[in-house]
Amino acid sequence: MGPVLRVQNSELTDAAFSPDGHCIVTAGTDRTVRVWTAGTGEETLICSGHEAGVLGVRFSPDGGSVASAGGDGTVRLWDARSGRELLTLRGHISYVQALAFHPGGQVLASGSTDETVRLWDVPSGKQLHVLQGHTGPVRGLCFSPNGRRLASAGEDGTVRIWDVVTGKEMLGLPDSGKVRGVAFSPDGWRLATGSSDGTLKIWDASPRGD
Numbered sequence: 341m342g343p344v345l346r347v348q349n350s351e352l353t354d355a356a357f358s359p360d361g362h363c364i365v366t367a368g369t370d371r372t373v374r375v376w377t378a379g380t381g382e383e384t385l386i387c388s389g390h391e392a393g394v395l396g397v398r399f400s401p402d403g404g405s406v407a408s409a410g411g412d413g414t415v416r417l418w419d420a421r422s423g424r425e426l427l428t429l430r431g432h433i434s435y436v437q438a439l440a441f442h443p444g445g446q447v448l449a450s451g452s453t454d455e456t457v458r459l460w461d462v463p464s465g466k467q468l469h470v471l472q473g474h475t476g477p478v479r480g481l482c483f484s485p486n487g488r489r490l491a492s493a494g495e496d497g498t499v500r501i502w503d504v505v506t507g508k509e510m511l512g513l514p515d516s517g518k519v520r521g522v523a524f525s526p527d528g529w530r531l532a533t534g535s536s537d538g539t540l541k542i543w544d545a546s547p548r549g550d
Contacts, residue, residue: 342381344381347366349370354409362379365398367394394408394411397439405426413436428465436451436452438451451478469507471507476496478492478495485526499513499515520535530543
């Protein structure tokens with residue numbers, strides 16, 4: 341076993357590796373985002389600013405920034421080297437639980453208990469689309485490998501696939517439980533989902549002209 345990362349007086353709610361695998365970012369109920377060296381477990385950075393616990397974290401594809409999802413309804417972007425807050429994205433009206441970066445790094449998706457998915461332009465912080473259709477909290481997000489589609493996992497028992505450019509729903513897949521996680525296959529032709537009924541399902545997500 342490698343190093344054990346520990347934060348006093350906090351639960352860790354999420355973790356993600358940097359693209360090069362050298363660092364790990366964690367989210368905590370103490371309202372902090374922390375960056376650690378993966379090999380040694382040394383804490384190298386603490387980012388503070390959220391007004392409630394942090395529920396999700398992701399590195400950008402180039403590793404230069406970190407996105408965090410807050411119980412305060414905000415999404416925040418941080419410089420992964422200095423810890424400086426770059427942007428605060430406001431729009432959700434409840435907890436933000438899910439995050440996903442577009443493969444190109446210029447778009448960020450966020451999912452919330454307010455039943456919406458929002459797409460943000462990372463350089464400017466502008467909200468691009470509000471994706472509406474779920475009737476329960478959104479717990480998981482994943483872009484297709486080419487970045488043209490976004491899959492969202494909902495506690496309403498559905499998985500929805502969206503056109504990233506237009507924001508239109510392309511496909512809705514009914515599940516038999518609350519869907520907590522979703523992932524595209526590397527070729528983008530299949531979709532895996534995990535739900536509260538204890539099942540892992542593999543769906544045909546053929547691009548069909550994508």
